[in-house]
């Protein structure tokens with residue numbers, strides 16, 4: 001059963017168990033096979049780094065962040081199925097998806113907000129996770145020592161509503177624990 005939860009003080013909603021644990025195993029296998037995973041070179045503060053995870057972009061338009069530009073291209077079937085399920089639940093429309101594969105605890109995502117101008121002034125982002133549980137952290141942009149940790153697990157859907165990217169940054173820190181692979185898909189609307 002899907003359980004809807006609001007994260008206090010934020011416009012973030014979680015739909016726990018949006019995919020059941022039996023379903024996620026199968027979906028993860030498909031995503032690993034169908035997505036063209038890439039280790040990209042990103043630019044931060046003028047320096048080039050290899051991003052510490054594998055990624056891919058699929059969408060009706062191109063998408064650029066941290067100095068790297070992804071060209072537009074159609075989604076694989078496995079992603080289209082997930083997108084349709086999310087659109088049915090949320091009554092929203094998305095035209096692009098960023099996929100991230102965290103191969104181990106050494107893969108991570110640094111502090112950032114999804115606030116590129118192509119996402120408009122109030123981006124709404126639907127994020128879904130398959131596989132290992134990792135720490136999902138939020139940090140208030142004004143009060144830097146104000147942090148929250150969200151329990152975001154296999155099969156959960158997170159809806160980041162208007163205002164979230166303006167007020168909060170998020171990150172997935174590295175961990176020394178032995179953890180398996182984790183795939184995250186963030187569905188976006190690009191203008």
Ligand SMILES: O=C(O)CCC(=O)C(=O)O
Pocket residue numbers: 098100109114127129136170171172184186
């Ligand atoms: O892996 C996650 O849960 C977060 C992904 C993320 O922050 C992003 O795609 O911008």
